[in-house]
Amino acid sequence: MxxxxxxxxxxxxxxxxxxxxxxxxxxxxxxxxxxxxxxxxxxxxxxxxxxxxxxxxxxxxxxxxxxxxxxxxxxxxxxxxxxxxxxxxxxxxxxxxxxxxxxxxxxxxxxxxxxxxxxxxxxxxxxxxxxxxxxxxxxxxxxxxxxxxxxxxxxxxxxxxxxxxxxxxxxxxxxxxxxxxxxxxxxxxxxxxxxxxxxxxxxxxxxxxxxxxxxxxxxxxxxxDDIGVMYLGYLVEQGDADGLHDSPAHPYTEMLIASVPVPDPAGQADRRTLRRSFKRDSEPPSPADLPIGCPFASRCPFAMDICTEMMPTPTVARHGGHVRCHLHTSGPILAGESVVPYIRSASRSPSV
Ligand SMILES: Nc1ncnc2c1ncn2[C@@H]1O[C@H](COP(=O)(O)OP(=O)(O)OP(=O)(O)O)[C@@H](O)[C@H]1O
Ligand code: SF4
Ligand SMILES: [Mg+2]
Structure with missing residues (x-):
C-alpha cells in the first residue's frame, strides 16, 4: 500500500x-x-x-x-x-x-x-x-x-x-x-x-x-482526484472527485452542485428545482456557537428530529468515500446511495 x-x-x-x-x-x-x-x-x-x-x-x-x-x-x-x-x-x-x-x-x-x-x-x-x-x-x-x-x-x-x-x-x-x-x-x-x-x-x-x-x-x-466538502469546520462528505460529483450523498454537496449553472436547459431547470428546495437564505450557525446536532440542519430540507439532537457519524457512501448525514444511517433511508433521486422526489412533495 x-x-x-x-x-x-x-x-x-x-x-x-x-x-x-x-x-x-x-x-x-x-x-x-x-x-x-x-x-x-x-x-x-x-x-x-x-x-x-x-x-x-x-x-x-x-x-x-x-x-x-x-x-x-x-x-x-x-x-x-x-x-x-x-x-x-x-x-x-x-x-x-x-x-x-x-x-x-x-x-x-x-x-x-x-x-x-x-x-x-x-x-x-x-x-x-x-x-x-x-x-x-x-x-x-x-x-x-x-x-x-x-x-x-x-x-x-x-x-x-x-x-x-x-x-x-x-x-x-x-x-x-x-x-x-x-x-x-x-x-x-x-x-x-x-x-x-x-x-x-x-x-x-x-x-x-x-x-x-x-x-x-x-x-x-x-x-x-479526491474531494472533501467542508461545512462549518466539518468534513461532511469526501470521496473520489467524479464519484462524489456524479453521485453526491450529502444534501449540502447537492446544494453546491445545484448552484453551478449548466448550459443544457432541462438540466438547468432540474438544478433550479433542487436549489429552491434548500433554505438558502437561512444563516449557517456561528462557529462560536455550534449546534449539538448536524451543522447543516438549519438549511437542510430533509432535517429530521434526530438531526438537531445528534451529530451524524461518517458512514460509507456509494462512491466509496464517506458522508456525515443521518439520512444514510437513520432508517436507513439512503444507506450510502446518491441523494439525487431522493431530493427530486422530496422536492416534488409540498412539505419541502
Ligand atoms: N485568526 C482568527 N481568529 C478568529 N477567528 C478566525 C481566525 N481565522 C479564521 N477565523 C474564523 O474561522 C472561520 C473559518 O475561516 P476560514 O478563513 O478558514 O474560512 P474559509 O473557508 O477559508 O472562508 P473563505 O472561503 O471566505 O476564504 C470563520 O468563521 C473565520 O471568521
Ligand atoms: S443529518 Fe439531517 S440535517 Fe444534516 S444533512 Fe443529513 S438530513 Fe440534513
Ligand atoms: Mg479561505
Whole structure:
C-alpha cells in the first residue's frame, strides 16, 4: 500500500474570539472540527465549501501558520504537527503555498528574477549567476512564461501572469506539496483554466502533490482526484472527485452542485428545482456557537428530529468515500446511495 505523503488526522483548530460587550467570557471560534484526509504523491485533494467553512484554516494549520488545538499532521510518515524553529527551513522546502492574491503575496519591489530566484538561493545555496538564471528560465518555461518576464515587476503583469510567477516561485524549491488556496478564484474563466492546466502539467512533470482549495465545486473537480466538502469546520462528505460529483450523498454537496449553472436547459431547470428546495437564505450557525446536532440542519430540507439532537457519524457512501448525514444511517433511508433521486422526489412533495 502507498503511504500518503500528507496525512491530516482529526484536526481541530479553535480560536479565541473577541469578547462581546457585557459578555462574561471570550468566545471560542471552532473553525475546524476533527477533520481527517490524506494526499498521495502525484495526486490532488480538493477542499471545497462556502466562505467561512474553515478551508483556509486547514491550509494555515498545515503551513504552521495557525496553532493546532488537537490532531496530527504527518509528512511522509513523520509527525510535523508542531515544527520546531530549527526544522522550519526544511519544512518550507517541502511544502509551499500559492495564494489567492498574487499581487499582495509577491514582493512589489522585486523583479521576477529575484522573486523566483530567492528560493533557489535560500534552499539550494545557488547564488545569483548563470546557474541560477538557467534554473529560473526553466521554471518560467514550465509555467508558460517567456524569458522577457525575468525583468518584470508584479505591477507590470496581468493577474494570470502573476499567478504563474507564484507557481514558479513555489516550484523553485522543488516542493513535495503545494497548497493552492483559492489560487485561481480571482481570475477570469479563460485565464483560470490556463492556470489550472499549468498546475496539472506541473504535477505530471514533477509529481508534486496539491491541496487545492476553492468554493466552486466544478473548478475543484476539474483538477482534483479526491474531494472533501467542508461545512462549518466539518468534513461532511469526501470521496473520489467524479464519484462524489456524479453521485453526491450529502444534501449540502447537492446544494453546491445545484448552484453551478449548466448550459443544457432541462438540466438547468432540474438544478433550479433542487436549489429552491434548500433554505438558502437561512444563516449557517456561528462557529462560536455550534449546534449539538448536524451543522447543516438549519438549511437542510430533509432535517429530521434526530438531526438537531445528534451529530451524524461518517458512514460509507456509494462512491466509496464517506458522508456525515443521518439520512444514510437513520432508517436507513439512503444507506450510502446518491441523494439525487431522493431530493427530486422530496422536492416534488409540498412539505419541502
Ligand atoms: N485568526 C482568527 N481568529 C478568529 N477567528 C478566525 C481566525 N481565522 C479564521 N477565523 C474564523 O474561522 C472561520 C473559518 O475561516 P476560514 O478563513 O478558514 O474560512 P474559509 O473557508 O477559508 O472562508 P473563505 O472561503 O471566505 O476564504 C470563520 O468563521 C473565520 O471568521
Ligand atoms: S443529518 Fe439531517 S440535517 Fe444534516 S444533512 Fe443529513 S438530513 Fe440534513
Ligand atoms: Mg479561505
Amino acid at each position: 502507498t503511504v500518503p505523503f500528507l496525512e491530516v488526522e482529526n484536526l481541530h483548530v479553535h480560536f479565541v474570539g473577541r469578547q462581546r460587550l457585557f459578555a462574561s467570557a471570550m468566545p471560542t471560534i471552532k473553525a475546524v472540527n476533527g477533520i481527517s484526509f490524506s494526499i498521495e504523491r502525484h495526486r490532488t485533494f480538493g477542499l471545497v465549501g462556502e466562505s467561512g467553512s474553515g478551508k483556509s484554516t486547514v491550509a494555515r494549520a498545515i503551513l504552521q501558520l495557525a496553532d493546532i488545538t488537537a490532531g496530527t499532521i504527518r509528512l511522509g510518515g513523520v509527525d510535523v504537527t508542531n515544527v520546531r524553529a530549527h526544522e522550519e527551513l526544511a519544512f518550507r522546502k517541502r511544502v509551499q503555498a500559492v495564494l489567492q492574491d498574487p499581487y499582495s503575496s509577491l514582493n512589489q519591489v522585486h523583479q521576477v528574477r529575484t522573486i523566483v530566484g530567492d528560493g533557489i538561493t535560500r534552499h539550494f545555496g545557488i547564488r545569483p549567476g548563470p546557474e541560477r538564471e538557467k534554473r529560473i528560465l526553466s521554471l518560467l518555461d514550465e509555467v508558460g512564461l517567456t524569458d522577457d518576464f525575468l525583468d518584470r515587476y508584479p505591477y507590470e503583469m496581468s493577474g494570470g501572469q502573476r499567478q504563474r510567477v507564484s507557481i514558479a516561485r513555489a516550484l523553485a524549491v522543488a516542493p513535495e506539496l503545494i497548497i493552492a488556496d483559492e489560487a485561481t478564484s480571482a481570475l477570469d474563466v479563460s485565464v483560470q483554466s490556463q492556470v489550472l492546466n499549468v498546475m496539472k502539467r506541473v504535477q505530471a512533470d514533477t509529481g508534486v502533490a496539491f491541496l487545492f482549495i476553492g468554493h466552486d465545486l466544478d473548478v475543484v473537480r476539474h483538477v482534483s
